[in-house]
Amino acid sequence: MSNRITTKLQEDKKLLSIYFTAGYPALNDTVQIIQDLEKNGVDMIEIGLPFSDPLADGPTIQESSTAALKNGMTTEIIFNQLKDIRKTVSIPLIIMGYFNPMLQYGVEAFCKKCQEIGIDGLIMPDLPLDVYKEDYEATFKKYGLINIFLITPQTSDVRIQQIDDASNGFIYMVSSASVTGSKSGFGQEQESYFERIASMNLKNPQIVGFGIKDEETFKQATKTAKGAIIGSAFIKHLTANGTDKTAEFTKLIR
Amino acid sequence: MNYNADEKGYYGEFGGAFIPEMLYPNVEELRQNYLKLMYEDSFQKEFNQLLKDYVGRPSPLYFAKRLSEKHGCKIYLKREDLNHTGAHKINNTIGQILMAQKLGKTRIIAETGAGQHGVATATVCALMGMECIVYMGEIDIARQAPNVARMKMLGAKVRPAKSGSRTLKDATNEAIRDWINNPVDTHYIIGSAIGPHPYPDMVTRFQSIISEEIKWQLKEHEGRENPDYVVACIGGGSNAAGTYYHFLDQPEVGIIAVEAAGKGVNSGESAATSALGKVGVIHGCKTMLMQTTDGQITEPYSISAGLDYPGVGPMHSHLFKSGRAEFYSATDDEAMAAGLELSQLEGIIPAIETGHAFAIFEHKKFKKDDVVVISLSGRGDKDLNTYIDYFKLA
DSSP states (O other), X not given: OOOHHHHHHTSSSOEEEEEEETTOSSGGGHHHHHHHHHHTTOOEEEEEOOOSOOTXXXXXXXXXXXXXXXXXXXXXXXXXXXXXXXXXXXXXXEEEOOHHHHHHHOHHHHHHHHHHHTOOEEEOTTSOHHHIIIIIHHHHHHTTOEEOOEEOTTOOHHHHHHXXXXXXXXXXXXXXXXXXXOOOSOOHHHHHHHHHHHTTOOSSOEEEESSOOSHHHHHHHTXXXXXXXXXXXXXXXXXHHOTTOHHHHHHHHO | OOOSOOTTSEETTEEOOOOOGGGHHHHHHHHHHHHHHHTSHHHHHHHHHHIIIIIOOSOOEEEOHXXXXXXXXXXXEEOGGGSTTSBTHHHHHHHHHHHHHHTTOOEXXXXXXXXXXXXXXXXXHHHHTOEEEEEEEHHHHHHTHHHHHHHHHTTOEEEEEOSTTSSHHHHHHHHHHHHHHOTTTEEEEOOSSOSSTTHHHHHHHHHTHHHHHHHXXXXXXXXXXXXXXXXXXXXXXXXXXXXHXXXXXXXXXXXXXXXXXXXXXXXXXXXXXXXXXXXXXXXXXXXXXXXXTTSOBOOOOOSSTTTOOSBOOHHHHHHHHTTSEEEEEEEHHHHHHHHHHHHHHHSOOBOHHHHHHHGGGGTOOOOTTOEEEEEOOBBSGGGXXXXXXXXXXX
16 A cells, blocks of 8 residues: 555645644544544644654644643553544554654654554654664555655755655655744745755655744745645644634635 | 764664754764864863863862761762753763864754753853853742842853743753754754764763773772773763773773662653663664653653753663663662761761762672762752752751
């Protein structure tokens, strides 16, 4: 079976992807949030595995992670919550988290579990390219998982090429030099960065993340890129409005 | 066996650079340049000149006669407490500020626990006229007030880390986030032998002046370069790394590390990483780490703000795992008692961190002729409030 991410990327549309932290606002909200996002036309979901020390994240995701851990969230619980998810949800599902919880679970056991559940890909920002290629690429591939790498405005062209070569799904294009949720709006700097990447004609499509929060930023980000990921803005929405108003959020994006 | 970092920054299975892509350009720039820059003649000349004229090196190696009599061996103290700013931390900040200048950086960030590294960083930033931002856990800000004041007086901005345990690990997270947000003009001066490669190796090399001096100083005192033991306290492990460095490949030198057991190794309030930790990834490196079975990093505890870090540097993990070093841990009470003893036998009030190293005598009996060098990593002025409360001195 081909990977759902690959299939989704072939659709002739700009993709909306949403990140949320599993276990937030309440421990058992995970499945309902996923189902509602799909129902409201979201194309892809990043399920955040909470970590005690999320060093690439701004305050919003830090706080949701701390709250999720306080609610009792663990890797095992997420896997249990998701075990029947493929009975109701068909869009691509990605687990995004930090490497240490995966390492403690056991990288192979983690990947195997993902395959059983029907997870399509992983984003582990602190698992670097060289370590992935040397130690873990074979395992990810064995279990049909697409590994998604990040690039930033500071990433050199040479490095982007290496990342493109090692990728087999999409490239997560971090919009600006920042942690998650910290910039408001895109300026000239982002525009030229987006254009620079577009002109490189990479084999993997790019999906933009960090700093996307509404229709305007979504449109700007997807002018050249294949899609965009919203994280902090959705978590803020969950904090303010609870879990049953997803439609109100997605309507604001497109 | 090799006890130093290999080209990729591994000490055995520990080390490496587990960093998000946002940090890659900065860390890679440093990795490619640090050895070349630091061993240039002009760099070495400037570094050594500053260590001599500004820091006050060499720091004395002092034979502690009364302490030796008490514990039945020959004890020498490496007096890092006499350095400018009162601890070993300045050896590294002098080196790194020169490195930052060579790399064309104009803004400096740092994390600090006890405040010694923050003060040492604020000091060199004042010296070089560079902007300085120090991240410090909210709890540490409260318990290390004099050092916060010193940093401010030196012109640094002290920003509180309000997440997690609000101590050293969280200050480190905040500093890393700052670096992600400011990737071009900023250099991050990490204060301990932790972080992604090349930090542990770079910090160790800047601190290695400690063991370099011990060798020739001990030769003057004892007619031999190698002691029987070198002893240091370990949080992240920078003073220990510098104290051990030139002895790592000398098997006749016993290497002893003393961690902070807090209220007891198994009390649930401890920072004894070698006893409680297992292999994991924190702040960009693979190392021994206190964590839950689920891989969440545990909040450590020690009465000393400089030792309550949930990991140790990768070099120390390797020294532990390979058996090259003996690891012990001292409780709050043992460290405080050892600090009092040093004060009253030798007239030296140590930092509480350093007190842990002196608690070794509670755990290990040395032979009469053993030459034991203890790294007196810092002085106790900053801890006076804690001492006052603990010993009811007021």
